[in-house]
Amino acid sequence: MPPPSSTAATWIGLAGPTASGKTAAALALAQALPVEIISVDSALVYRGMDIGTAKPSPQEQALVPHHLIDIRDPTDSYNAGAFVRDATRLVDEIRARGRLPLLVGGTMLYFNALIHGIDDMPSAAPELRERIELEAAEQGWPAMHAQLARVDAVTAARLAPNDSQRIQRALEVWHASGRPLSSFHAERAAATTEPGPLALLSLEPQERSWLHERIAQRFDAMLAAGFVDEVRALRARGDLRPELPSMRCVGYRQVWEALDRLWPEDELRERGVAATRQLAKRQITWLRGMAQRTVVEAAAPDAVQQVQRQVRAWLDTGRVTFPG
Incomplete structure (x- = not known):
């Protein structure tokens, strides 16, 4: 393996729109390489929000160390600045353990802030x-x-x-x-200066219809798993409001409104799927502005294998280096 270089990336990124298969690809990488996963997701930070965020299950989290999941109460805020601080610290800690940091998620603002830096704006009051x-x-x-x-x-x-x-x-x-x-x-x-060396993979479907079908299937699965009851339980706490960032998350906002307005389930489904499609569209727009990304066709039957091969190629050529 080539020696570490100033042109080598210190972490691997796996981005993509919602429902594009990031979790499956990340777990496959974790089975083949000594990685730890850093979540790049503004919703997974919240405790008690499991179904509507498609949070990795306890069984999946037990397969490989996960970070930045369940670190905030839904009454709290979390932003790009906090993410950059946390992720930077975690990258160093993971590499000090002799493992590779694998950053996985779809909050493109967080990826962008980590790569390009963040504005020195006042924090929320x-x-x-x-x-x-x-x-x-x-x-x-x-x-x-x-x-x-x-x-x-x-x-x-x-x-x-x-x-x-x-x-x-x-x-x-x-x-x-x-x-x-x-x-x-x-x-x-x-x-802004050019970002340092990157190893950023992006799972992107060529056909939107493929992604739209997966989004609808996943929203149906969330409803069947008790998504509405999850939001009912959050509302019953009495300290949450629809204006909070946690409750503005796609899906949660629609279920909250459905409970307020007594929407039938088919209307909730229609609005939830539509909102998730809009989220995916925004994510894809962000990704297309990331010139250094390497795109993998998310709908390809061997998409997971393509991700594994690309990471192996980066390691073999020194684009990414193991610590130590």
Whole structure:
């Protein structure tokens, strides 16, 4: 095996849209190589949210060490900055144990932040967030969007008037720093350098219909496994609100609304599948902007074997090195 090099990657990434087969490919790699998995998923961090996040089962987690799963209560927040800090630390710790870090997930913002760095923006302030939410409850999010347009026209122009999560964050940044969110993005763009060596695999289907069918099948499986009861139990805690980041996760938002509005199951299914398809579309758009990724056809019968062969090739050529 070639000696370690400054051009070698220190971790392997396995990305892809939801339902593309990442878990199966990761577990296959874990059977062949001494890896530990770092989850790159903004929903898997939450405890008690198992069915709707398609969280790896206890049996799957027992096969290989997993990290950044079940590390937050649903009342808490978790963001790209926290992920970069946690993942960077874990990469070093895993390599110190003589194992390979395997980063697996579909939260492309987290991958992007780890590869390119993150804006030095103010962190979320609960009091400020609550104030904005109360104002939105009185005036509506379109009015908050108009307010944002007066202080940060660039950000407002790329957001829909009802995109509550992003409008809220942009207003938070403005009130906390006195600067528009777009100014932080412009600073990062000016300072961005080429990322270091990467070994990033992406499971992407050529045909959207293949992915859409898998999304529908998985949502049906979630419903059959008790997804609605899982959300009922979360609501029964009494300390969760639909505005929290955890409850905004795709699927959870739709089930919460279904319970509020007494939707029949077929309407919930239709809305849940549609929202998940939109998530997959956004994930694929992110991936296509990652020029250094190596694409594997997710629908190929030998997709898992292709992933294994590519990782072996990287190891053989020194693109990725074992620690030590």
